[in-house]
Structure formats: C-alpha cells, structure tokens
Amino acid sequence: MTIRVFLVDDQVMVRAGFVMMIEAQPDMVVAGEAGDGIEALDRLAGTAVDVVLMDVRMPRLNGVDALRRLLARPGTTPKVVVLTTFDLDEYAFAALRAGASGFLVKDAPPGDLLAAIRTVHRGDAVIAPSTTRRLIDHVAAELPVAEPGPNPLAELTAREREVLLEMARGASNAQIASRLLVSEGTVKVHVGRILAKLGLRDRIQAVIFAYEHRLIRPGS
Numbered sequence: 001m002t003i004r005v006f007l008v009d010d011q012v013m014v015r016a017g018f019v020m021m022i023e024a025q026p027d028m029v030v031a032g033e034a035g036d037g038i039e040a041l042d043r044l045a046g047t048a049v050d051v052v053l054m055d056v057r058m059p060r061l062n063g064v065d066a067l068r069r070l071l072a073r074p075g076t077t078p079k080v081v082v083l084t085t086f087d088l089d090e091y092a093f094a095a096l097r098a099g100a101s102g103f104l105v106k107d108a109p110p111g112d113l114l115a116a117i118r119t120v121h122r123g124d125a126v127i128a129p130s131t132t133r134r135l136i137d138h139v140a141a142e143l144p145v146a147e148p149g150p151n152p153l154a155e156l157t158a159r160e161r162e163v164l165l166e167m168a169r170g171a172s173n174a175q176i177a178s179r180l181l182v183s184e185g186t187v188k189v190h191v192g193r194i195l196a197k198l199g200l201r202d203r204i205q206a207v208i209f210a211y212e213h214r215l216i217r218p219g220s
Helices: 012-023 037-044 063-071 090-098 110-121 129-142 158-168 173-180 184-198 203-212
Strands: 003-008 028-034 051-055 079-084 102-105
Touching (some): 003 012, 028 037, 037 051, 051 063, 051 110, 063 090, 090 129, 158 203
Parallel strands (some): 079 102
C-alpha cells in the first residue's frame, strides 16, 4: 500500500527537501503541498491523504489551529505529525492536545522522519511517551486542572490504573510487563482497554490525561 503524504510548511526549500526524500521511497508518494494552514485546509478538502506533515509555526493560520479544524471535519481524517524547530515547543504540546499523532524537530535524521510517517500510518503514536512527558514537564505549570465531575478512573480496574500510571511515567510495554510481572501481550490488551474506556486517541493522550487529572506531577 502506498502512503499518501501531504506537506504543510511556509518554507519552500523545506518542502522541496521533504518531497525528494519521500518520493524516493517505494511505499510513499507526495499527495500535495501547502504553504500555510488556510491553504492546507482548502487543498486537503479535495485530496485523499493518509499522513500530513505540518509545521506548527506558519503565517495566516498556524499548524495547531489548522490541525483542530482538520480533525473537526466529519469523516475519516488523516494522521498528523507536527514539525517544530525545537523539541520543547509549546506549540508542539498544543498540537498533541489537539490530536496530533506526534511531533518531530525539523532537523531530525531522514530515517526518523520516514519511520514516523510509517508509524502513524499504522495507527501508532510517533513519539515515545517519555519524550511527551519531558515536553509536558516543560509546560506543566500552564496545564489546566480537569473540570470537576464523575471520576473517569472509576471505569478502570486496579490493574488498568497501574498500567496507566506506568504509561504516564514514560514506560514502554516491555518495561510495564517487567514491572508488573505480566506478558507484553497482556499489557497491550490493558492499554487498549484504557484508551477505549477513557475515550483517548493514543498513548500520548493518556500521558496528557494523567497530568491533567493530577495522577502524576512534573518531575515525579
């Protein structure tokens, strides 16, 4: 299956570099390009796309707002990986909260970028929870406290709560399995159930959820 990639960046040379890299892959093709968020939304409305690489800082409409509008559209929407110039970028965090499948710095090695495209196309998050946590630690002081209401954890079993906390600490499935003395397959089942019960998109959203509900605190 060919992965259709759409590029959104206000720098023409950056897009040109991505085009060369992506078109050289046997399983990828560039489905379109845009120079800002408004142009991207317009072109994506009539283009079949699997993965969008979107710069977070652009004129007219930034990547975060463009992402929100894109994901609000009815029907199937593409996976989005946001691109930033540095990893501790508040825009990148806002994009994760808005539903991005991950973020990469623009100077990441080509292999990392291509692997990210393939990873999100499979339905996985593109960055490790530990990286997400470092970013959240950086902006945690500005995180709002979750609205009062029914305890969302009430739906989780005791074991699922344990797995959620380990995920929030940045542990991989293998690490969680080792700590809880279960198989990786069992951990995957728990992770899937946690995401479904809490209505979360992926592991990244689970880390953010844990911080917003004060299940874990910065630096803990």
